[in-house]
Amino acid sequence: MESFTSEKEYLQELASRSALPEGFRAATAAVRFFPRERTLAEPLAMNLSLIALEEATASFAGVFTRNRFPGAPVLLGRERLARPASRGVLVNNRISNVCTAHGRQDAEDLLEGLGAETGFAGAEYFAASTGIIGWQLPVAEMRAAIPGLVAGLQASTILPVARAIMTTDAFPKVRRARVGGGSIVGTAKGAGMIEPNMATLLCFLCTDVAVDREILREELAWAVQHSLNRISIDSDQSTSDTALAFASGRRGAVSRDELREGLLAVLGALAGDIVRNAEGGGHVIRVRVEGARDEATGLGIGRAIVNSPLVKTAVHGNDPNVGRIVSAVGDYTGNAGLALDPRAMLVRMGGVEIFSAGCFRLDAEKEKKLSTYLHDCGWQAGLKGYPPHDRSVAIDVVLDGAAPPVEVMGSDLSCEYVKENADYRS
């Protein structure tokens, strides 16, 4: 169990996780600009971030959103996966480069600018954007910042990048795992619009072990499927979701099993960080579904619970309104046309049985116990710069089918979420 009592404590821990693997450099730069789409008195601030390999690598991988209106960096990134080698990724926050008249050209121009400054082909870089959808990138201002960005590359830490890619995130997120003779270090941003098949989530992984390109791609896809794709904050999948991994190979080879374990450790922990950081959230909800008839049904049930606004608001209020959990399961299975016999379902919250053999199992004492449990699992105010603890509200659904257990994580729903999203752009 992890807990922090101050931002300083959290940042100390983060610093220890943030050392860049061998063969990587990182830098950030600030940009100020006036958007074309809104009249403002003061310019807006944007951050550019660069993660660059010292030498081009053939071992790189990417997983992208399934949204049908992907951003230009996603479209470009899918193509660039076919290239023989890559040198890294250029990231901006504040505006997500999606469906604008020259979005593709804008992304290419920026990477050409980066290539010119570093002396390599622009096509060897990936781009990633996050922020407001529908606005155009301030390309001139961004290009002007690239020389300073490249000049600032350093080999010691990914922490400035973890900060610079944040949008509504309350705290930077970095995780690391040892693997073979080296390490995997990952950072991610994302706090809302989080739903399976990636969040508005940008995630960048660097490792200094040597791994075959195809193996890295398969293992990244598998690990994303079992981590980032099993969290859900508000059921919205963004246009720009991107996870990229690069391997420098400096620290020798690693077994496939070790790689898988390391990727899952880093991505699973980052997924937890993202849910804990859910916009305005006050609880993490962790639903475990055991004995569904197949994995997809188990995941569907878990998501139905963590996505139900009624479950989310009840948990937010520390109210063990467990009827809503059962109703969410019945709603999902009913709409999906899946058979489900209420007599074959058991539901627990915090280990306490609340439904079995077709009936609720509630009494005044249990209700009181569950209220206290919910209170203890939460945090009272919004997150201010660090996650206070990693406790979560455990909901177990046990069915009589044969599928192995699956787990889905989500956040509660608070007033702060609504406020944050009611005028995100102002």
Add this chain to the structure above:
Amino acid sequence: MESFTSEKEYLQELASRSALPEGFRAATAAVRFFPRERTLAEPLAMNLSLIALEEATASFAGVFTRNRFPGAPVLLGRERLARPASRGVLVNNRISNVCTAHGRQDAEDLLEGLGAETGFAGAEYFAASTGIIGWQLPVAEMRAAIPGLVAGLQASTILPVARAIMTTDAFPKVRRARVGGGSIVGTAKGAGMIEPNMATLLCFLCTDVAVDREILREELAWAVQHSLNRISIDSDQSTSDTALAFASGRRGAVSRDELREGLLAVLGALAGDIVRNAEGGGHVIRVRVEGARDEATGLGIGRAIVNSPLVKTAVHGNDPNVGRIVSAVGDYTGNAGLALDPRAMLVRMGGVEIFSAGCFRLDAEKEKKLSTYLHDCGWQAGLKGYPPHDRSVAIDVVLDGAAPPVEVMGSDLSCEYVKENADYRS
């Protein structure tokens, strides 16, 4: 365009809609009780409502939730559709009789009590429950109230029932339509947990025209499909959703077309009332999808927009963050594996083009115009006893497919929704 400047004005209008069709009587009674599942200092209040036919009718129809954990009244109601005749429905608010140890027996006992008091078979009545899921009905206290309930039957107005079935509803809902030589009068309750395939929605329709039982059933199903099933407040479908219709036949026959038109008018208007009453809502969002490849896809796109928490919160804040609309469409179609070429989509908000030919069409002037439009479509505070107006935020999605237009209605998402649902039961 309807608008009201005071509760009194609204209630005057409602009184004029509420006259009971010939052959019907209605009554309400109050019950006070201590729930077994929570220790309380003060008893809780529950209302009983009765809609009764003066003579049993063979012409009655019901549509129920598809939730896999239906309440006992739903299970009972499905069976009772097969009976030759019905005499009406007994309704309670406060507790939804779902999955308790004796829920089925409780519902039957109450209807037996009602039968004993009225001198008919208990099996000729339907039951309906709405409120907290998971708690047991206070059967003894409810039975004790039945004699008073029956004694209070009157033939003039359905308005007391419209009030008594409310839970978190801000105002009572009654709609009427003339049909043939008679009328259809309907009332509904529902303000949250509203999603296609019925809301936590109880809806009761009374008509004094004569209609064949099978025709009434087919037409009720069709009209529910095109009204109540096209609204969505929070994507939760309840365990107790029920729509019942009874025809007394006192005013002669009616053509099928007229019946359909009348049912759709009443149910469509009630659906609008429910969305307008969405818990904490400040805007109604009305999405029209034209040219989808089929009706199901059109409805899916419409629901994806009105269910997106990010769209809902932006509308709530009068923020024309239209990128979220496009993203919601892309998210839905991407996850559903449906092809959708961004270049073939046009999106308008309030008649203003915001996306076409693959690109956002935004500028500072449009943003300002749309902010004003959103502001004008909303109401500032929570609803207090009456709906101020029936304006809605119009979002049009135009695609290049062949399906006829479909429309879906939903509400925005406000802090008040969260507060209301964070401890609904306290």
